[in-house]
Amino acid sequence: MKKSYKILSSLVLGSTLTTSVALGATNELSKVMKERGLSEIDVIRAAKTYNPTGIKDKYVVFSSGGQSGQVIVYGVPSMRILKYIGVFTPEPWQGYGYDKDSLAILRQGNIRGKEINWGDTHHPALSETDGKYDGKWLAINDKANPRIAIIDLGDFETKQIVPNPVFKSDHGGAFFTPNSEFIIEAAQYAAPFDNEYHPIEDYKETYRGGVTMWKFDPKIGRILPKDSFTIEFPPYHQDLSDAGKGESNGWGFTNSFNTEMYTGGIEVGMPPNEAGMSRNDTDFLHVYNWKKLAELAKNPKNVKIVNDHRVIPIDVAVKNNALFLIPEAKSPHGVDVSPDGRYIIVCGKLDTHASVYDFRKIKKLIDNKEYSGKDPYGIPILDMKKSLHGQLELGLGPLHNQYSPIDGQVYTSLYVDSQVVKWDYKKLKVLDKENVHYNIGHLAGMEGKSADPQGEYIIALNKLSIDRFQNVGPLHPQNHQLIDISGKTMDLLVDMPLPLGExxxxxxxxxxxxxxxxxxxxxxxSKTGKEHIGKTLAGQERIERKGNHVTVYATLVRSHINPERITVNKGDLVTIHMTNLERAQDETHGFTIDNYNQHGSLEPGETTTLEFVADMEGVFPYYCTEFCSALHLEMMGYLMVKDPNKKYESAQKLKMKSMTTQELKAEYDKTVAVNKATDAVIQSVVKFLKDNKFENHKVVADLVTDALDQYNKIPEQKKKSDEAFKKGDIEKAILFENMIWQLMVKTADVGIRAKDTLVRKIATKQSASAARGEKAFAEGGCNGCHVIGKVSSGPDLTGVLQRHENGVKWVSKFILEPETMYDDPYVKGMIDYFNLKMPNQHMTEEETKDIIEYLKWIDENANLF
Incomplete structure (x- = not known):
């Protein structure tokens, strides 16, 4: 036993360790194994799936979230969940379905004007180039409400939802063709294509199945509905599909069940569906030339329009030799094309065999028009035996297949036997079986349905977990089990509970x-990939009102939201555009307003919009929902909603009523002092404007006129204040002084905008590099903390290049690698003073050079800031 521990130690620790270290580790390992009751193989399996901190997975898995309507992302071999992607249902953390922009995506999935906020995601598919996964786009279907969604793998966000205009349910979606020209979506339960009532007695005449070929543009990652079409099928229940590749490229394969066309009727004494729909010995595999049908669909004579969508009728497809049927084992569930495109494997749940079809034989029968008959709708039927390469008995309940990089090898799930079987589909020979827990459905190989399967691992997606995990109540998690397939025999490595839908x-x-x-x-x-209409940089924050529509342009940066106070009237439509000014990786900011059911998640550089009616009176804090910095709790503000039909008595007035004469006099003096200080700021702005001949610039002169409109109202209010004070009515005098302050604030606001505009008019012309630097400074979020000309959340950068020996080099390094300078005495002093560290905004060297030129331009015009 000691010898085996030493061998295990070398596996885990590495052969280069010294004997003493290895022995020490071996002793520790022995202790852990004994305490936990682990065998050597347990530890080896753990080592095969363990990722030390910072080590990343070799593979990424996209799993349907079933009834959650989402997609689950996890890594292999670690089996660590990385993300949930909101698709057909809201996802609260990322604000999906709560902010206006993502809600617009979710609402694309409305069906016949009805909001659908629930979905049953089933079959994710990765976009392909030459039959190989290219990592650009992910498509997934909603079985409950026939829809296809497109997820951009540039940011793992849903960008499009397209409802099927003729299907009422689907199961067989989504499947990309080899170069992502189309996405295949098959109907599940036959139903009328139109939206009218048709009695079940007319099932064979008016109910239909079908396959929709969604035209896809892989450059932009969008379905093009107007260029898409549906192939009408008989009212059999279609199931899964696969697109041909290699020599079968241009063809599609969709299996079916209920070729009996049974319609049930327990309530009227008929046998249930499960009896009537499995009566035949075989069902049908649909074989169709989608490439030919795509050309046919371009001619209006070959299609009928249903719900503004093109449908190719059965007879048109048949007449053009583009649609055929082949018998297959009854109640089939998987149809999977081999990596080279020659073989198609179909498994039937009620058959112990897997059927391997040979496309060369199928094509020969089609070319020779050698048919064994036709179905009731006139579709040619190919002989099953003549189409087969062969059949192999695998076990009970074969379902789905994933291919190996080893020629001829494939893995199949056995639902009833709760096993995975490895076999050779060319030699028709079983090679290995592995037990799983329990009732396996699909399998996920590493690129196992592509033209380039990788092998190494396979994942069993088990429907039941029974006794595998801690009991958390009657609803158990699903169980995904990772299996090592790199050796001669399969080895089950680890279980992973998945507690989100099926x-x-x-x-x-x-x-x-x-x-x-x-x-x-x-x-x-992020939903369009284009610049947001609400893009707001630091210094551009503002609140605009047009009638009862209030639009807020806001920014978020560690550790403040600007603006911090928003006052609206009850009943106002409030639109808040928010921009995350961060450039540092992983510095997400969230935003919510208490009691208003709003949430936005903003990744670095993103702009998004919240929109709501302020239908509740009151004061509602808003805050950043992501713990983003040491001052996270201070990153907040207030939405104040007042009723325009109410008259509010100021708390300040109430306070004044209870004040003594001495207290009122002190309050009056304080208010007058504030006004005097505010006026001093205004006068400094006025002096700057006059000294620099503002009247020569019309746009500035117009702003000055606006400012004076406010300022010229002050003397009248001051006269009233002085008269009240002389009469001893100090309370009234304070109210007039408050009115003066309001007018001064409005004056200062317009005056400062006039000054900023004038600076641009009279400053020296920026070089191209300085102009780029100013843009980088703004879009890099720098002005979230640094306001030129004054101290803000960070120091004023005017003259920063002169503060340090070799200032250009010092500032450049601080921009590029701030974390390396945190211990510099000067930097440490700034950190202590501002209680903030300069974040790494990941500027490029080119951007940094441009920012240096911008800072030089500021210094040239320092007298203007």
Whole structure:
């Protein structure tokens, strides 16, 4: 036993360790194994799935979230969940379905004008180039409400939802064609294509199945509904599909059940569906030439329009030799094309065999028009035996297949036997079986349905977990089990509970093929990839009112939301555009307003919008929902909603009523002093404007006129204040002084905008580099903390290049690598004073050079700031 522990130690610790270290580790390992009752193989399996901190997975898995309506993302071999992607249902953490922009995506999924906020995600599919996963787009269907969603793997966000205009349910979606020209979506339960009532007695005449070929643009990652079409099928229940590749490229394969066309009727004494729908010995595999049908659909004579959607009728497809049927084992569930495109494997739940069809034989029968008959709708039927390469008995309840990189090898799930079987579909030979827990449905191989399967691992998506995990009540999690398939025999490594819906199917891709963003270009609408209409940079924050519509342009940066106070009237429509000014990776900010059911999640550089009616009177704090800094709790503000029909008595007035004469006099003196200080600011602005001949610039002169409109109202209020004070009515005098302060604030606001505008008019012309630097300074979020000309959340940068020896080099390094300078005495003093560290905003060297030129331009015009 000691010898085996030493061997195990070398596996876990590495052969280069010294004997003494290895022995010490061995002793510790022995102790842990004994305490936990672990065997050597347990520890080896743990080592195969363990990722030390900072080590990333080789593969990324996208699993359907079933009844959650979402997608689950996790890594292999660690089996660590990385993300939930909101698709057909709201996802609260990311604000999906709560902010206006993501809600617009969710509402694309409305059906016949009805809001649908629930979905049953089933079959995710990765976009392909030459039959290989390219890591750009992910499509997934909603079985409950026939829809296809597109997820951008640049940021793992849903960008489009397209409802099927003719299907009432689907199960067989989504499946990309080899170069992502189309996405295949098959109907599940036959139903009328139109939206009218048709009695069940007319089932064979008016109910239909079908396959929709959604035209897809892989450059922009969007379905093009107007260029899409549906192939009408008989009212059999279609199930899963796969697109041909290689020599079968251009063809599609969709299996079916209920070729009996049974319609049930327990309530009227008929046998249930499960009896009537499995009566036949075989069902039908639909074989169709989608490439030919896509050309046919361009001619209006070949289609009928249903719900503004093109449908190719059965007879048109048949007449053009583009639709055929082949008998298959009854109640089939999987149809999977081999990596080279020659073989198609179909498994039937009620058959112990897997059927391997040979496309060459199928094509020969089609070319020779060698049919064994026709179905009731005139579709040619190919002979099953003549189409088969062969059949192999695998076990009870074969369902789904995933291919191996080893020629001829495939893995199949056995639902009833709760096993995975490895077999050779060319030699028709069983090679290995592995027990799983329990009732496995789909399998997920590493790119196992592509033209380039990787092997290494396979994942069993088990429907039941029974006794595998801690009991958390009658509703158990699903169980995904990772199986090592790199050796001669399979080895089950680890269980992973998944407690979010029923994860029906999953696809896996090499992590090296994924290249998601870590930040957005400043002001990006992540749902469109374009600049957001509400993009707001530091210094551009404002509140605008047009009638009863209040629009707020806000920014978020560690550790403040600007503006911090928003006052609106009850009944106002409030639109809040928010921009995350961060450039640092992983510096997400959230935003919510208490009691208003709003939430936005903003990644670095993103702009999003919240919109709501302020229908509740009161004071409502808003805050950042992401713990983003040491001053996270201070990152807040107030939404104040007042009723315009109410008259509010100021608390300040109430306070004054209870004040003594001496207290009122002190309050009066304080208010007058504040006004005097505010007026001093105004006069300094006025002096700047006059000294720099503002009247020569019309746009500035117009702003000055606006400012004077407010300022010229002050003398009248001051006269009233002085008269009240002389009469001893100090309370009234204070109220007039408060009115003066309001007018001064309005004057200062317009006056400062006039000054800023004038600065731009009279400052020296910026070089191209300085102009780029100013843009980088703004879009990099720098002015979230640094306001040129004054101290804000960070120091004023006017003259910063002169504060340090070799200032250009010092500032450049601080921009590029601030974390390396935190211990510098000067920097440490700034950190202590401002209680903030300069974050790494990941500026490029080129951007940094431009910012230096911008800072030089500021110094040239320092007298203007």
């Amino acid at each position: 994860p029906h199917q999953a696809v896996a891709i090499r992590a090296s093929k994924l290249h998601p963003h870590v930040r957005y270009k400043m002001g990006t609408n």
